[in-house]
Amino acid sequence: MTSTFVKKCIWNSFSKITYKSRVLRSAYCEKLLEQFSFVGLVKSKSFYTSLLLKSQNEYTITFIKANGDRITTKGKEGESLLDLVVNNDLDFDGFGACEGTLTCSTCHCILKQDVFDKIPNPPNTEENDMLDLAFGVTDTSRLGCQIRLSKDLDGTEVTLPATVNDARASQ
Numbered sequence: 001m002t003s004t005f006v007k008k009c010i011w012n013s014f015s016k017i018t019y020k021s022r023v024l025r026s027a028y029c030e031k032l033l034e035q036f037s038f039v040g041l042v043k044s045k046s047f048y049t050s051l052l053l054k055s056q057n058e059y060t061i062t063f064i065k066a067n068g069d070r071i072t073t074k075g076k077e078g079e080s081l082l083d084l085v086v087n088n089d090l091d092f093d094g095f096g097a098c099e100g101t102l103t104c105s106t107c108h109c110i111l112k113q114d115v116f117d118k119i120p121n122p123p124n125t126e127e128n129d130m131l132d133l134a135f136g137v138t139d140t141s142r143l144g145c146q147i148r149l150s151k152d153l154d155g156t157e158v159t160l161p162a163t164v165n166d167a168r169a170s171q
Helices: 004-035 081-087 113-118 125-131
Strands: 038-043 049-053 058-064 070-076 108-110 141-143 156-159
Touching: 058 081, 070 081, 108 156, 125 141
Parallel strands: 058 156
Antiparallel strands: 038 049, 058 070, 108 141
16 A cells, blocks of 8 residues: 555656646747747746737636625636636635646636536546546536636636635645
């Protein structure tokens, strides 16, 4: 039986490798995207990156906290819901702890069925694995770091669970 210390060491090593490979892929993608219809990848607070499209369309999203508070904010096309929270300094306790690297479930969001159906990219295996560890998962749960703003999502209401479960802590 593997000790907790060894498991944490392996997990931390894996997270670092995953993060490094994502950074390298981002740098390569930045070069490619600049050649096409994108302005480029923009570095905002910490390690978050967003695609900024030339159109710079802004869309409105309303986050509904567990206590019923509604926080409405705007974001640019191509930004993730996680980028929206960080770039607008929204205070959601623990939200986005892994900085969008798909190694936690703290950006867990609950969507209405019609909104869930509008998202073009279905959850991949990594996202589903993280959602399995999230608090209060529903059939329309997604990770905010995997949802990109588009015209279809303008005016969307996103419900946040009562608490977050950082999947990294359960390893």
